[in-house]
Amino acid sequence: MSLKVAIQGIKGSNHHQVAKDFYGDDIDLLECLSFDAIIDHLSNGKADKGIMAIENSIAGSIIPNYNLVYHNNMHIIGEHYLSIHHNLMVLKGNSLENIKEVHSHPMALLQCKEFFKKHPGIKLVEDVDTAETAKRIQDKKLQHIAAIAPKMAAELYDLEIIAPEIQTIKNNATRFIILKKQNKVLPEEEINKASLRFITDHKRGSLATVLNVMSDCNLSLTKIQSLPVIETPWKYAFFVDVTFDMYGHFKKAKSLLEIMAEDFRVLGEYKNALR
Amino acid sequence: MSLKVAIQGIKGSNHHQVAKDFYGDDIDLLECLSFDAIIDHLSNGKADKGIMAIENSIAGSIIPNYNLVYHNNMHIIGEHYLSIHHNLMVLKGNSLENIKEVHSHPMALLQCKEFFKKHPGIKLVEDVDTAETAKRIQDKKLQHIAAIAPKMAAELYDLEIIAPEIQTIKNNATRFIILKKQNKVLPEEEINKASLRFITDHKRGSLATVLNVMSDCNLSLTKIQSLPVIETPWKYAFFVDVTFDMYGHFKKAKSLLEIMAEDFRVLGEYKNALR
Incomplete structure (x- = not known):
């Protein structure tokens, strides 16, 4: 299976x-x-x-x-x-001149805003998914609608890309x-990244203290995101990603943070990906 | 004027x-x-x-x-x-039974989701503003539409609040x-809060180092928000709010951070508000 x-x-x-x-x-x-x-x-x-x-x-x-x-x-x-990659796709043989509307995810529409400024006759319509419009265009043979979707969607739903890479910012x-659902326990030597969540109060230096422990234990911070704790207005939870060379370093940091930080939880320990 | x-x-x-x-x-x-x-x-x-x-x-x-x-x-x-406070308002004399649609800002609709689960006959329609719907209901005497808006909107546009405080989370x-546009220079003794923006690299401890300087200078961190630097994927800018008792402390921190942090800028120095 x-x-x-x-x-x-x-x-x-x-x-x-x-x-x-x-x-x-x-x-x-x-x-x-x-x-x-x-x-x-x-x-x-x-x-x-x-x-x-x-x-x-x-x-x-x-x-x-x-x-x-x-x-x-x-x-x-x-x-x-x-x-x-945002690609503009239509039914095969169709052309940009026929298109009255483009349907896609709000984020995709936003990222292609500059392209559509040059085509003011095309109405932008928000949709829940990029590929779903591609499928619908093929299923219903829609002549006046284009999709912004990944290349794979054009292949799967047999559409033609009439304008590739139309996003404003290429990077x-x-x-x-x-x-x-259950934790997957990897061998320690394969783990070099972890995602953590904790709460700190507004006391002077409390976040710095937590970050110092991480730094002292040789962890590198790759991401920090603060989020309000809904039950307690203006109190923040932090979601933090760290990388490390040796699992032992992370283990030491964990044991310290469990004592120091409020509501500390490891959301995952995994192998980092290339970017 | x-x-x-x-x-x-x-x-x-x-x-x-x-x-x-x-x-x-x-x-x-x-x-x-x-x-x-x-x-x-x-x-x-x-x-x-x-x-x-x-x-x-x-x-x-x-x-x-x-x-x-x-x-x-x-x-x-x-x-x-x-x-x-989210209040459901309609034309005076109208009742909930007559309402087919409620129009409001997506955030307001989201925060009142539980209320509308009990009224599945009412369609939720997203709008750009909370008060604008209230005005439109009055201008066009709309019988089947309700607005979710602040109390002030009901007073201004002469509507009736038929369900007050319908948000799920009260806090x-x-x-x-x-x-x-131009900076407003307040007397130093009135300033006790500042908003800052800077960039740090991913090197171990670089954010911690900046936060340590703040802490050493007696600044309290009330908010930290990381945002991607669009031109450099996966590099982050930090927007930070700090409070302090003496402007001199902040002045000292500023002079250090200008040297230490990349692209450091003070977005504002002001008097904190009560919450």
């Missing part, structure tokens, strides 16, 4: 590409229409693994996803970086995390 | 309430349909002051606004906290910043 992997969006989406890159082709894909649905599938055992975008090099953290991982006790077992990458 | 204050939204919005709380009634309100428009009005001199929501105790930072302030060289000259506050 193949591995059941829950992704946001449908076949041909960026999440699908990450599933392919990470687990190969022999997987059973569970298409989800929301990030919440990924968590549901993992919680009720319908999916073995989940793939979730967590931050983008232009837009920053996808903040609600941090809370989804934390509040549902999910484990991060890996990460993956994907370069994002566009998204970091995805691989989720699992 | 009264002070010209640019706000997001129209009269009766939460931004209007903040303008009133901060500057009183004798102001000339400039209604803006986007946060960008506030910046434009400040840049071209049409507005003297701008009011902008920057973080919410439930949803967290309004990330694009951090970049708007930074990239347009705006100065933060003050802050204000507002408790957010809901938003922090607003007051913006100006």
Whole structure:
């Protein structure tokens, strides 16, 4: 039986590409229409693994996803970086002049704003997924609608790319995390990155003290994201990613942070990905 | 001539309430349909002051606004906290049974989700502003549409609140910043808070080192927000708020941070607000 992997969006989406890159082709894909649905599938055992975008090099953290991982006790077992390419695609033989509307994810529309400024006759319509529009154009043979989607969507749904790489900023990458309900325990020598969550108070130096412990233990900070603690207005939780050369260093930091930081939890220990 | 204050939204919005709380009634309100428009009005001199929501105790930072302030060289000259109250309002004499749709800002709709789960017949429609729907209901005498808006909007547009405080989480506050094109130089003894922006690299301990300087200079960290530097993927800028008892302490920290941190800039020095 193949591995059941829950992704946001449908076949041909960026999440699908990450599933392919990470687990190969022999997987059973569970298409989800929301990030919440990924968590549901993992919680009720319908999916073995989940793939979730967590931050983008232009837009920053996808903040609600941090809370989804934390509040549902999910484990991060890996990460993956994907370069994002936005391609304008239509039914084969169709041309830009015929297009009245382009449907895509709000983020994709935003990142291609400059392109569409040059084509003011095309109306931008927000949709939940990039690949879903591509599929719909083919299913319903839509002549006046274009999709902005990854190349894979054009191949899967037999569409023609009439304008490749239409995003304004070319340096566009998204970091995805691989989720699992139960923790996957890797051999210590393979682990060189961890995602942590803790709370500090507003006392002078309390965050600095925590970061000092990390630094003293030879951990490098690659990401810090503060999020409000909903029950206590203006109190912040911190989501932090650290990398290290030796698991022993991390182990030492963990034992100190468990004592020092409030509500300290390791969300995942994994092998870092190339970016 | 009264002070010209640019706000997001129209009269009766939460931004209007903040303008009133901060500057009183004798102001000339400039209604803006986007946060960008506030910046434009400040840049071209049409507005003297701008009011902008920057973080919410439930949803967290309004990330694009951090970049708007930074990239347009705006100065933060003050802050204000507002408790957010979502009230369901309709034409006077109308009742909940008549309502087919509720129009409001996506954030307001989201925060009242539990209420509308009990009224599945009412369709939720996203709008750019809370108060704008209230105005439209009155202008066009709309019988089947309700607005979720602040109390002030019901008073201004002569509507009836049929369900007050329908937000799920009652502890809901938003922090607003007051913006100006030129820096407003306050007497040093009145300043006890500052907003800073800098970049650090991923080297071990570099953020900790900056925070240590702050702590050593007796500054308290009240907020930290990391944001990607768009030109350099996976490099982060930090937006930090600090409070202090003596301006001299802050002055010392500033002179050190100017040397230590990359691209260090003070976005504003001001008097903290009560929350």
